[in-house]
Amino acid sequence: MIPVNEPKIGVRECDYVLECLQSGWVSSAGKYIQAFESGWADYCGRRHGVATSSGTAALQTAVACLSLEAGDEVIMPTFTIISCALAVLYNGGVPVLVDADPETWCMDASQVAARITARTRAIMAVHIYGHPVDMDPLLTLADEHDLALLEDAAEAHGAQYLHGHAGKQAEWVRCGSMGTLSVFSFYANKLVTTGEGGMLLCADAEIAARARSLRNLCFQPERRFHHEELGHNFRLTNLQAALGLAQTERMDETVARKRWMGNAYTERLAGVPGLQLPVERAWARQVYWMYGVVLAREHELSAREFAARLRERGVDTRPFFLGMHAQPALQQLGLFQDETYRIADHLAQQGLYLPSGLGLSEAQLEQVCAAVRETLL
Ligand SMILES: Cc1ncc(COP(=O)(O)O)c(C=O)c1O
Structure with missing residues (x-):
């Protein structure tokens, strides 16, 4: 049987993972976490990367960073994975759907404006099966209505979008570099895989710090076991990050x-x-x-x-x-x-x-x- 997916693990992954094993840095502390976070953020053209235990966890953290109030709405494609809807629901929000474009299979950007209400807080764009969403109209709407734009690039590692393509100053940018927050999955069928894993990218240092805190049970730097917010253990291990870094490099x-x-x-x-x-x-x-x-x-x-x-x-x-x-x-x-x-x-x-x-x-x-x-x- 020809499998639907078979990952390719190279010599460099083996070397890096072996180094983790030999050095004893096998948990979520260790040099590969930060190297993978900054390596992937750099590759995508974003300042900050926060590695998580899955793409679903990255989505949940990203939506948590929006501090939704109960009943706040997030517009998203109906044609996507349930992780997108769950992230909104678990954070007290309401998913509001739009249909897919019949050819790219991504959300039909032309349907989004009609779904905006006084309760809308964000648009979640999901690049489907490797093809980018047409982001320009969504960026414009987000700007006009003061909405966050979440970008789910779990399926679009390395894909590019011609930002500003209707105008004269168009520029190729990577998927995952356009949202207020963007997320990736590194599940075994993704172009970069850490087995299970994910990452959240953003340009804003404060949002990145909040995401880091939420990922790590909201431990406080000064008083570790004093918690002012409810967090998660969504940490990625050094072993996984070693795999991710090796693949980022190629x-x-x-x-x-x-x-x-x-x-x-x-x-x-x-x-x-x-x-x-x-x-x-x-x-x-x-x-x-x-x-x-x-x-x-x-x-x-x-x-x-x-x-x-x-x-x-x-x-x-x-x-x-x-x-x-x-x-x-x-x-x-x-x-x-x-x-x-x-x-x-x-x-x-x-x-x-x-x-x-x-x-x-x-x-x-x-x-x-x-x-x-x-x-x-
Ligand atoms: C578009 C999209 N978002 C999020 C996820 C969730 O990622 P994970 O399986 O790492 O939790 C996936 C998983 O394949 C996905 O395809």
């Missing part, structure tokens, strides 16, 4: 490999009838975190049946996200009653992603494409 190679993979899939699958492939907008340099495909609405196969046929041919896949509005656990809270999101429903019904890990060989990619063609042609 990001150019990683991004090049992922872009090769995305383009190779597109070349081989273009023209398969009824199969929608990922796009790359002129203002985006996407990284094909996962190479998603979507069967046409009228297709005789659903994504589920398609996945079963591919599995018979030795190809593992994963289904696309199920929208937040369709999640029983969220509906049971009385959320999203009678709301419909046509594009997200279609993507959930007809979308899946193909093997996309850094460990995928060219021969495996050919096999995957052959299996897709045999199934659909």
Whole structure:
């Protein structure tokens, strides 16, 4: 079976981790934490990095930094992972949804303005499957309405966005560098993986200090066991940071490999009838975190049946996200009653992603494409 993801762990990771083991620095103290935080923040073009135990923990910390009041609203895509909605709910807020763009699968920025109310405090932009959200309209709205902009770049390590693309002074910037706060996941299927792990980035020193405190149980520097705020243990270990730093140091190679993979899939699958492939907008340099495909609405196969046929041919896949509005656990809270999101429903019904890990060989990619063609042609 060709796995949907296989991470690539190199010699440098082994060297750094061995050094942690031999030095005894295995917990969340040790030189690799800070080196990874500043290395990743630098790579993304942000001043501060705060490493966390997962992307979900980074999101929760980021939303906590907004100090929401009960009932405050955060606008987000319905087509995303539940971590985004949970971060808002656990901080007393209310997630407010917008549908996906039918081609980039990211939140449809044109729907956001209509969802702003007197209770809106933030917009959460989520770059989906490696393609950036169109951030300029969101940055403008955030500015006009005095909202925080949270950027979830968990799936977009190294992706770039042409900031200001409608004007004359456009500039390429990395995903994760545009939000008031941005977050990453370093789960095993991400371009940089620490096994489990995450990071929060920001430009503001005070926000970074608050995030550090929240991550570490809000211990006080002067009186350690005196707590004035409720925090979490969301710390990353030195061992994990060692893995992350080694991979940060070869990001150019990683991004090049992922872009090769995305383009190779597109070349081989273009023209398969009824199969929608990922796009790359002129203002985006996407990284094909996962190479998603979507069967046409009228297709005789659903994504589920398609996945079963591919599995018979030795190809593992994963289904696309199920929208937040369709999640029983969220509906049971009385959320999203009678709301419909046509594009997200279609993507959930007809979308899946193909093997996309850094460990995928060219021969495996050919096999995957052959299996897709045999199934659909
Ligand atoms: C967009 C997005 N945000 C957040 C997360 C959560 O990250 P983690 O699995 O590290 O908790 C993920 C996980 O894959 C994700 O895809």
